[in-house]
Amino acid sequence: MSDNKIDEIRTIEEMVIKYPNDLDLGKKLREYFVAKGIFKKTIAEVKENK
Amino acid sequence: MTYLDYEVTQLPDSVEMIFCKPLDENGVRKGLDEQQMKILITLLQLSQDKIAEMYADIKSKHWLLAIFESRLDHIGCKIDKASRLLLSLSCSTPGTLVMYTYYIAYKMKQGGIDELSLDRLCEDIFPVGFFSEKSLQEYWDKQKVNPGKNPGGDNLLDYSKASESLLTK
Numbered sequence: 001m002s003d004n005k006i007d008e009i010r011t012i013e014e015m016v017i018k019y020p021n022d023l024d025l026g027k028k029l030r031e032y033f034v035a036k037g038i039f040k041k042t043i044a045e046v047k048e049n050k
Numbered sequence: 051m052t053y054l055d056y057e058v059t060q061l062p063d064s065v066e067m068i069f070c071k072p073l074d075e076n077g078v079r080k081g082l083d084e085q086q087m088k089i090l091i092t093l094l095q096l097s098q099d100k101i102a103e104m105y106a107d108i109k110s111k112h113w114l115l116a117i118f119e120s121r122l123d124h125i126g127c128k129i130d131k132a133s134r135l136l137l138s139l140s141c142s143t144p145g146t147l148v149m150y151t152y153y154i155a156y157k158m159k160q161g162g163i164d165e166l167s168l169d170r171l172c173e174d175i176f177p178v179g180f181f182s183e184k185s186l187q188e189y190w191d192k193q194k195v196n197p198g199k200n201p202g203g204d205n206l207l208d209y210s211k212a213s214e215s216l217l218t219k
């Protein structure tokens with residue numbers, strides 16, 4: 001990722017040019033949730049609360 | 051592809067009338083996939099503190115989430131962090147993220163919603179799911195502008211003047 005300030009981003013085209021490796025946010029979020037084991041934690045918490 | 055005339059970028063309700071309204075009326079929605087559904091359930095169950103912690107972590111790693119936030123702020127659209135995360139799951143390009151930003155602002159204006167929670171996002175804005183990739187591509191093409199020699203690029207959604215009717219502040 002770039003260390004440019006967010007305020008510098010004005011257009012969609014600029015986003016694509018400045019962050020070519022950080023574009024598919026949906027995919028990255030899915031990976032984040034899986035990597036963090038969020039699902040397992042939540043299931044455990046639900047069971048704990050019952 | 052047909053391009054819009056540059057003049058529409060100078061009208062205050064172009065984004066609302068040329069992009070949001072047709073997308074709302076004709077855009078094809080599809081239900082959440084299994085992973086999105088699991089994440090939705092997770093987000094509904096986590097405490098606000100945990101969501102805030104997760105959100106800050108993701109935002110520090112992925113600039114697009116910060117840019118999404120910046121666009122929402124720009125048009126005065128207030129939606130909670132859980133909603134931003136759920137929406138971002140359906141965004142495979144910066145263009146998608148921006149399209150959803152304006153569409154949500156439109157629906158919030160239409161429904162008189164000042165602040166959007168995850169519950170209302172699911173119940174009022176996307177009761178049958180998010181837009182299909184095909185629909186998003188179709189409406190992405192429809193908002194393209196021929197800028198001619200004018201500065202500002204070829205996306206109607208990038209012109210501040212064109213979305214003034216959606217501003218809430």
